[in-house]
Amino acid sequence: MTPTETTLAMLPDVTALEEQGLVLAAQAEELTTITTRAEFERAGAQLVLVKTYIKRINEATQPAIEAAHAAHKRALELRGALLGTAHETERALNTAVSTWEAAERRRLEAERAAAEAQRMREEAAAAARAAAATAAAQQAAETAMLEQAAAAEASGDTATAERLLAQPVAVAPVAPTPVFTPPATTQAAPVVSGLGFTWYYSSEVVELMDLVQAVAAGTQPLSTLQGNMTTLNGLARSLKDEFRVPGVKLVKDRRAGATGRRS
Numbered sequence: 001m002t003p004t005e006t007t008l009a010m011l012p013d014v015t016a017l018e019e020q021g022l023v024l025a026a027q028a029e030e031l032t033t034i035t036t037r038a039e040f041e042r043a044g045a046q047l048v049l050v051k052t053y054i055k056r057i058n059e060a061t062q063p064a065i066e067a068a069h070a071a072h073k074r075a076l077e078l079r080g081a082l083l084g085t086a087h088e089t090e091r092a093l094n095t096a097v098s099t100w101e102a103a104e105r106r107r108l109e110a111e112r113a114a115a116e117a118q119r120m121r122e123e124a125a126a127a128a129r130a131a132a133a134t135a136a137a138q139q140a141a142e143t144a145m146l147e148q149a150a151a152a153e154a155s156g157d158t159a160t161a162e163r164l165l166a167q168p169v170a171v172a173p174v175a176p177t178p179v180f181t182p183p184a185t186t187q188a189a190p191v192v193s194g195l196g197f198t199w200y201y202s203s204e205v206v207e208l209m210d211l212v213q214a215v216a217a218g219t220q221p222l223s224t225l226q227g228n229m230t231t232l233n234g235l236a237r238s239l240k241d242e243f244r245v246p247g248v249k250l251v252k253d254r255r256a257g258a259t260g261r262r263s
Contacts, residue, residue: 011064017057024050047256101197119181126176133174142169 028050031043145164153161205211214220227248236243236250243250 012060014057014060017053017060020053024053044256097192097195098197115181119179122179122181123176126179130174130176134171137171137174138169141171145169 024046028043028046031039031046034040034043149161149164152158152164211220211224215222215225232245232248235245241250
């Protein structure tokens with residue numbers, strides 16, 4: 001017999017209880033709307049019977065419930081004991097592989113950034129050398145032009161000298177020498193079959209008052225705050241009609257309860 005079958009076998013024969021419940025329900029149908037004192041007294045007496053019936057149900061089923069609860073509790077304890085070491089091992093390994101994977105990603109990114117920075121430095125140096133060579137060529141061309149103009153003027157050819165001095169001296173810019181840098185590594189962190197890494201996002205309230213003020217200012221939705229109903233209900237039970245909390249309403253619900261006294 002399985003544990004479930006054993007527990008179910010402990011349940012009592014509830015046929016009589018079911019029949020009584022049907023009778024009570026039928027009797028209560030005409031008492032759910034009360035218009036006279038006599039109906040009030042009949043409904044009250046019927047309510048006492050129903051509460052007594054509910055107590056009998058609880059008493060009849062409690063042994064099976066306790067047995068099932070004990071079995072469930074024991075099963076949870078066994079599972080917890082079995083999983084305890086496994087979860088500790090899982091956390092340790094997860095921390096180790098996640099730490100290494102993050103460090104490896106940072107290392108590879110640093111290598112790519114260093115390679116890119118080196119490429120930019122070498123290209124800047126090549127551009128500077130090309131600019132210097134262009135400036136030197138320009139200077140040489142201008143010097144040659146001045147020498148030609150001086151020679152023309154010395155020979156009495158003033159027109160040629162003036163023409164040489166008037167025309168602009170232009171040289172073709174020197175192209176930078178192509179720079180070769182080894183390509184940045186494209187190696188990715190090793191992967192393990194059946195294992196993947198995923199970013200998980202959550203939040204942590206570090207300054208509750210800042211959040212409250214943001215909600216009050218309308219810059220954050222009201223849903224980011226939630227009333228502590230355990231605290232609020234405790235205050236309501238303690239203060240009763242003196243309960244005063246801004247934004248919170250006191251809820252009063254009058255209920256009938258069995259007193260254990262019959263008139």
